[in-house]
Amino acid sequence: MEVALNPGAFIPDRACYAFVIELEEVAAGIGKLSGADPVRATALYETFLAGCYEKAEELDDSSGSFGQFVGELICGWIKARQASGAEANETAAILLARMDDDPYGFCYQIEKDAAKAFDKAGLAAFERQIQARFEAAATAKPAPGKALGHEPEYLLRHWSELLRTIYLAQKNLAAYIVLTSRTGVTAGDCHAVATMLVARREPDEALVWVERGIAIDREHPYACTTAGYHLTGLHRELLTRLGRGNEAIEAAWVDFRKHPGKYSYDELMKFVPKSERTAWHERAMDAAKGDDLHSLIGLFRDTKEMKRLAELVRGATDEALEQTSHHTTEPAAKKLEKAEPGLAARLWRAQGMRIVNKSKSKYYEAALTNFERAQRCYERAGLGAEWADTVRHIRAAHHRKTGFMPGFEALAAGRGQEGEPSFLERAKTRWGVQHGRNDS
Secondary structure, eight states, rough: HHHHHHHOOOOOOHHHHHHHHHHHHHHHHHHHEEEHHHHHHHHHHHHHHHHHHHHHGOOOOTTTTTHHHHHHHHHHHHHHHHHHHOOHHHHHHHHHHHHOOOOTTTTTTTHHHHHHHHHHHHHHHHHHHHHHHHHHTOOOOOTTTOOOOOOOHHHHHHHHHHHHHHHHHHHHHHHHHHHHHOOOOHHHHHHHHHHHHHHHHOHHHHHHHHHHHHHHHHHTTTOOSSSSHHHHHHHHHHHHHHHHHHHHHHHHHHHHSSOOOOHHHHHHHHOOOOOGHHHHHHHHHHHOOSSSSHHHHHHHHHHHHHHHHHHHHHSSOHHHHTTTTTHHHHHHHHHTTEEEEEEEHHHHHHHHHHHTTTTOOHHHHHHHHHHHHHHHHHTTOOOOHHHHHHHHHHHHHHTOOTTTHHHHHHTTTTTOOOGGGOOHHHHHHHHHHTTTTTOO
16 A cells, blocks of 8 residues: 555656556455455555545645545445444444545545445435434524524535435435425436336326426526436437327427537437438438537538538638537548548648637647648649638738748648658657668
8 A cells, every 4th residue: 555655755647547546456455355354454445545645635636536536445445344244323424524524525425426335224324314414404593693604504405415315326215305395396306306206117207207307497597407408318218108209209309400410310310210210310401500510510420411511511611610629620521531622621721720820839730730631632622722822821820930830831832741751650660770670
């Protein structure tokens, strides 16, 4: 443990992932011991956790990998204590104490994983102690002469969220519904209750809760939750299960027309019968219109609608293409290079201009590669004048960018990057020279 934790040495964020991998190897060894000697494994987990808390100020965990590891270590400790026959109430009390005193945030939302780590008795003990805290917050009264303040309100919300997590893990539908009657129902609550009802094979009741949740979500359109998304998908699945598939298709169709793209298309086709998919595909492609180039390019590319993709790019302005992410335009450019080299050239040009216009000097080499491919596509399409216009524009607008222009001028003069050996070729040459060989 001490060797892996490397006390006294600061671990920067770039090295934190590799550091955590070494810690995971130690934890795996303790985990194997849990079955044979759980008492010793428990003691080792506690020692390791103490070391991790001590190490917390000697590393940069911007990535969160170390914090996640400590959370997993806590769950391993829970399982080891249970295997050793430790008293469930004591285990729950120790965990809650850690959650109360959590200076590094290692226990943030630990209840979700802990609920899976606890056995039935352990989870019941955890629930009882949290329930007691919830009741204390619910009945809190201000001290004489002092206002109540916001702390009890926060604690009430905090402990109620933990209870929700536990009830969901226990599949305790009745307790969950009673809790929501005391604290108020959210869209997330409706989804949780609906999933429990689905597991009980009560789709009619589940549908009632789903529709209630969708209504609540619409009342709070700016709430930062994923409940609405999950409720929408579950709603369509329940409609289909209840023999109301046409309603599910219609709902998915409405969403697709509002936001045509790959994800809404896949959602639509998921509910369309196989025999009708060809007709619905054509209907969807005809309806796919709008200003969202990112979504439309991705849709036509992934559905192999090359003619529609070409029409879309042909009708888009250079400015609009330049504002579209290269994650979208690059795959489309590759798809169009053979059949529509002129359009592919515009996409390659847009990627290069996106980088240069924003002065992203770190990616100037990538911009040169983009312009080189644009040049080749323009030439293949017989559009040399378009490439000449691009050269003139870049010289006029970006002549002061000394980190970019020399490479671009070499490209414009016909001395592109093609003549330079690739990274792999340079590596092979270097390997051959070091070993007295010239072959690869």
